[in-house]
Amino acid sequence: MPSSSFAGSFSTPKLNVAIDTGNPFLNVTVDGFLKIGTVAATKSLAEEAYHIVKGGNFSTPKMKHALKKMCKEGAYWGTVAGLYVGMEYGMERVRGTRDWKNAMLGGALTGALISAATNKDKDKIVIDAIAGGAIATASTFINCVI
Template sequence: MSSSNFKKRSLIDKLRSFDKNGTSIFDLGHPLLNRIAESFVKAAGIGAVQAVAREAYFVAVEGVGEDTNDIPPEISAAKRHRFPGLRGEMNGKTVEALVKGTGKESLQWGLAAGMYSGLTYGLKEARGVHDWKNSALAGAITGAALSLTSDGHSHQQIVQCAITGAAISTAANLLTGIF
């Protein structure tokens, strides 16, 4: 076995051991910072994959036929092209639009996850208990903050996102351990 193959296996094993041992990939000097950074990186990666997969789906659907009637009617015109400049052809502008859009979406996912994770950790430390109340408050604040990143946000949209964030995080907290 070559030494480069050994190094790759060692790195992969080391990365897998972080989750098993409860240690963090990052050591920024404080558990709160470590948790925020790790959540940010994981969620940003998921956001990037989701953004690219969604755009690939829309390019594939639009490539089915020349007529826009081939696109399922439930997909609105606004959702067809989340990334301005992507129109199904492959050129420099298309790649640039994909990279910019994916970066923006990755940043949004990462900020939301880092903020939620940091808030739940901070509330647990401040209150001395980790319960559904911490999750509800962290979800509400994160939902409201996330709604502020959308274009043309309104007071009603901010409140709806806060309620949705609180409901989802509370349900996730309450269902932890059941499944």
């Protein structure tokens, strides 16, 4: 019985942009902002392009709205990511060790700070801190398993 097989590999292109501010804390924060901000902006662009094509309306106001949403999403998620990466790095430097606890504390502080900046409800801030810590910790554990 004839059979065939395919052998090969697939690799994704890598693009690293390094901005050296002279401070390691700022370097990781800016790096996190740029990487996640770019992903969020690209996601927003894809969503808006879908809605524009689906609606068949290629007007200038639609394009301006898409650009504004792209910038807003990129800035928001970039800020959250930059803050988290900076907090995690700070925890590593303060504690003198690199483990999952840095992710938990960095996520909790990031969740609390972002929540405090957007609302005044103390219970919501605590819940967001718990969620941030849990998500960051789970992400770290998943990265270790994979």
